[in-house]
Amino acid sequence: MSEKIKELLGEEAEVLLAEKRYEVISRILPKVLKGKKPLTRSDLLDKAFLNKYLGIPVFLALWWALFRFTFDVSAPLSDLIDMVFGRLGEIASMSIQNEQLASFVADGLIGGLGSVLVFIPPIFFLFFGLAILEDSGYLARAAFVVDRVMYKLGLHGKSFIPMLLGFGCNIPGIMATRTIDKEEDRILTILVNPLMSCSARLPVYVFIGGAVLGGYAAAGVYSMYILGIVLAVLMALLFRRIIPYFKGKPSAFILELPMYAMPTLRSTLAHMWERGVLFLKKAGTIILLATVVIWALSAYPWGAVHSGDEPLIEASYVGFLGHAIEPIFRPLGFDWRATVALFFGFVAKEIVVDTFGVLGLGGAEELQQVFNPVTGLAFMAFTLIYIPCLATIGVIYRETNSWKWTVFTVVYGVVLAYFVAFLIVGIGGMLGY
Amino acid sequence: MNLRIPLAFLPENKQATVVEVVGGRGLVRRLYELGFTPRTKVRVVSSSSPGPVLVDIRGARVALGRGVTMKIIVNPE
Amino acid sequence: MIKVALIGNPNVGKSLIFNNLTGGKAHVGNWPGKTVEKKVGKCVYKGVEIEIVDLPGTYSLTANSIDELIARDYIVKEKPDVVVDIVDASNLERNLYLTLQLLELEANVVIALNKFDVAEDLGYEINVSELSKLLGVPVVPTVATTQGGMEKLKETVARAAKEKSRRRIIEISYGKKIDELIAKIERILQKDENLTKIYPARWLAIKVLEADDEVLKIIEKSPCVQEIVNLLPEM
Numbered sequence: 048m049s050e051k052i053k054e055l056l057g058e059e060a061e062v063l064l065a066e067k068r069y070e071v072i073s074r075i076l077p078k079v080l081k082g083k084k085p086l087t088r089s090d091l092l093d094k095a096f097l098n099k100y101l102g103i104p105v106f107l108a109l110w111w112a113l114f115r116f117t118f119d120v121s122a123p124l125s126d127l128i129d130m131v132f133g134r135l136g137e138i139a140s141m142s143i144q145n146e147q148l149a150s151f152v153a154d155g156l157i158g159g160l161g162s163v164l165v166f167i168p169p170i171f172f173l174f175f176g177l178a179i180l181e182d183s184g185y186l187a188r189a190a191f192v193v194d195r196v197m198y199k200l201g202l203h204g205k206s207f208i209p210m211l212l213g214f215g216c217n218i219p220g221i222m223a224t225r226t227i228d229k230e231e232d233r234i235l236t237i238l239v240n241p242l243m244s245c246s247a248r249l250p251v252y253v254f255i256g257g258a259v260l261g262g263y264a265a266a267g268v269y270s271m272y273i274l275g276i277v278l279a280v281l282m283a284l285l286f287r288r289i290i291p292y293f294k295g296k297p298s299a300f301i302l303e304l305p306m307y308a309m310p311t312l313r314s315t316l317a318h319m320w321e322r323g324v325l326f327l328k329k330a331g332t333i334i335l336l337a338t339v340v341i342w343a344l345s346a347y348p349w350g351a352v353h354s355g356d357e358p359l360i361e362a363s364y365v366g367f368l369g370h371a372i373e374p375i376f377r378p379l380g381f382d383w384r385a386t387v388a389l390f391f392g393f394v395a396k397e398i399v400v401d402t403f404g405v406l407g408l409g410g411a412e413e414l415q416q417v418f419n420p421v422t423g424l425a426f427m428a429f430t431l432i433y434i435p436c437l438a439t440i441g442v443i444y445r446e447t448n449s450w451k452w453t454v455f456t457v458v459y460g461v462v463l464a465y466f467v468a469f470l471i472v473g474i475g476g477m478l479g480y
Numbered sequence: 481m482n483l484r485i486p487l488a489f490l491p492e493n494k495q496a497t498v499v500e501v502v503g504g505r506g507l508v509r510r511l512y513e514l515g516f517t518p519r520t521k522v523r524v525v526s527s528s529s530p531g532p533v534l535v536d537i538r539g540a541r542v543a544l545g546r547g548v549t550m551k552i553i554v555n556p557e
Numbered sequence: 558m559i560k561v562a563l564i565g566n567p568n569v570g571k572s573l574i575f576n577n578l579t580g581g582k583a584h585v586g587n588w589p590g591k592t593v594e595k596k597v598g599k600c601v602y603k604g605v606e607i608e609i610v611d612l613p614g615t616y617s618l619t620a621n622s623i624d625e626l627i628a629r630d631y632i633v634k635e636k637p638d639v640v641v642d643i644v645d646a647s648n649l650e651r652n653l654y655l656t657l658q659l660l661e662l663e664a665n666v667v668i669a670l671n672k673f674d675v676a677e678d679l680g681y682e683i684n685v686s687e688l689s690k691l692l693g694v695p696v697v698p699t700v701a702t703t704q705g706g707m708e709k710l711k712e713t714v715a716r717a718a719k720e721k722s723r724r725r726i727i728e729i730s731y732g733k734k735i736d737e738l739i740a741k742i743e744r745i746l747q748k749d750e751n752l753t754k755i756y757p758a759r760w761l762a763i764k765v766l767e768a769d770d771e772v773l774k775i776i777e778k779s780p781c782v783q784e785i786v787n788l789l790p791e792m
Contacts, residue, residue, distance in 0.1 A: 061508070066518065072650055081682040084679065195532065222594070303651070
């Protein structure tokens with residue numbers, strides 16, 4: 048029947064009904080609305096922000112300001128939280144008599160809580176900045192500005208905000224894809240979103256880069272962000288070409304732009320809070336649980352690990368695991384400890400740093416024994432690309448409603464990570480490292 | 481004047497009347513809902529050829545991709 | 558307890574109104590079987606508990622997207638006592654399109670005319686009582702950013718909840734030919750009580766003419782489908 052109706056009525060009835068509804072509105076409006084003037088100011092702003100030549104530079108400048116703001120303001124706070132929890136752990140391990148309980152509270156619970164809380168400053172400041180851009184009406188304009196570029200990359204203009212959010216955390220990024228109407232465009236955006244370097248990966252870059260890249264540490268860290276963007280673009284183009292489901296062009300770009308408005312503190316905070324809490328709930332609980340599991344795996348079997356003065360991690364379940372999977376990573380120059388760190392990093396990437404700490408590689412000198420500059424860089428790239436964290440996988444499943452796409456994201460991530468890391472090590476080798 | 485051109489070719493600051501919307505059912509329906517019904521006035525606020533176009537339709541500002549503006553046929557004033 | 562649904566176009570300040578009404582406390586879950594987030598909160602007005610459900614932001618109530626389907630299914634099937642339609646006062650023309658569709662759905666609508674300050678800054682003069690009279694539903698000016706109009710909104714919702722929840726307030730005329738067709742289809746549909754128990758018959762008839770995929774699927778299961786098919790040549 049539906050076919051028949053569509054055939055008979057086609058768009059005719061539809062256009063007529065929409066027209067009549069707007070006709071009713073046009074009859075009501077003059078009776079209730081007076082003093083309507085053209086939006087000269089808003090249009091002038093649009094002429095500047097959306098300008099063919101000015102649009103992109105203005106956007107890049109604002110974006111850069113947003114990131115500087117986020118990292119500069121949040122870094123000291125994160126350091127403070129890190130320090131406080133470090134102290135708390137020390138106090139706990141000294142004041143609890145029972146050895147196993149002390150280790151559990153200090154390394155498991157307090158350590159886990161600390162690794163969740165250090166994320167609060169960068170995440171919340173990023174969301175605060177984004178909320179200002181959003182409430183002022185600019186964020187929707189940014190989608191307009193980048194649409195041309197995104198289209199060429201096989202993505203939709205609306206894919207842009209989810210990607211931007213991905214730099215804070217992939218979870219709100221992936222959830223923000225809901226504004227994309229066409230299912231194919233939406234899933235494609237979800238698939239490449241984990242390549243946006245979320246704030247959980249930054250500690251890993253800083254930790255490894257700072258230890259082994261010397262004067263190039265900052266450049267190394269920035270290069271990871273660029274690498275992520277480049278890979279996201281390449282993957283989007285590749286998937287459009289080779290996966291039949293994504294064949295064709297991104298769907299039509301239609302977006303109503305909100306009026307420019309002065310952001311208010313209340314609504315900006317409300318926006319920030321909403322997204323931030325989402326992250327805490329989704330990611331926080333998983334990270335906390337995982338830290339406890341990691342603690343258990345690295346502290347047991349208790350007798351074997353704690354036979355000497357210093358705990359012998361190599362004798363733990365973790366050590367066992369690391370040695371078992373190490374051969375796979377040997378071509379990349381990662382030893383068993385790096386392997387273990389990656390294994391746990393799948394739960395949440397910043398756990399990579401914690402794991403190195405637990406395995407006695409917390410300092411620069413120790414790290415330099417494991418990595419040279421090239422393998423260090425390869426490790427950073429691997430951390431960026433492989434498997435999104437557990438919480439993100441959960442969200443990908445919920446948002447795509449498909450195990451197929453969820454598994455696909457995990458598999459392509461690991462394969463790509465291995466490939467890129469191998470490439471880095473190979474090129475480094477040719478250059479004499 | 482009874483000229484029919486795609487909205488894409490309307491220069492900045494110029495006004496026109498919608499004649500019809502062509503294309504797939506989903507797209508056409510969405511454009512109708514946003515008010516792009518025949519005889520409606522539409523004005524180009526900002527055009528960044530070959531990028532998207534910002535138009536004033538029924539007092540709202542709607543951004544349209546190039547492809548979409550090719551499917552909205554208008555009669556310029 | 559009064560069941561209230563919040564609906565509105567994107568960018569009208571809906572989430573802020575939700576926060577204002579519920580004090581920011583919300584139960585966040587998912588719509589059944591869907592991946593779209595569902596927010597439910599509560600507030601109390603003069604001892605009466607009000608449950609507020611935040612529907613996805615949408616321009617329309619067709620079967621275009623998951624969001625639109627969720628919003629419309631909720632209104633049709635869960636039958637909230639009141640549907641608060643948040644309308645951007647600075648963008649009336651576009652926003653009233655959704656309002657008209659809600660009225661066609663025979664929902665018990667209360668309009669929150671939000672961003673009233675923005676509209677005033679732009680020099681707009683909106684005759685609120687006239688708008689309310691023409692649409693046949695209560696209209697409350699609000700300024701979500703400063704919590705303006707929230708008490709009045711609660712009061713209006715509480716009062717509106719006492720009215721019958723499904724009622725036909727205005728009937729949009731679609732021209733003689735279409736109106737006749739709508740009436741004919743409506744009469745046929747009214748024979749199927751299982752359908753009209755859930756859906757307003759006139760709304761179904763309009764959606765048949767719009768060739769709405771979801772509605773057509775529903776009607777195909779009804780015993781009166783043949784009669785409607787017989788009408789088709791008249792179209």
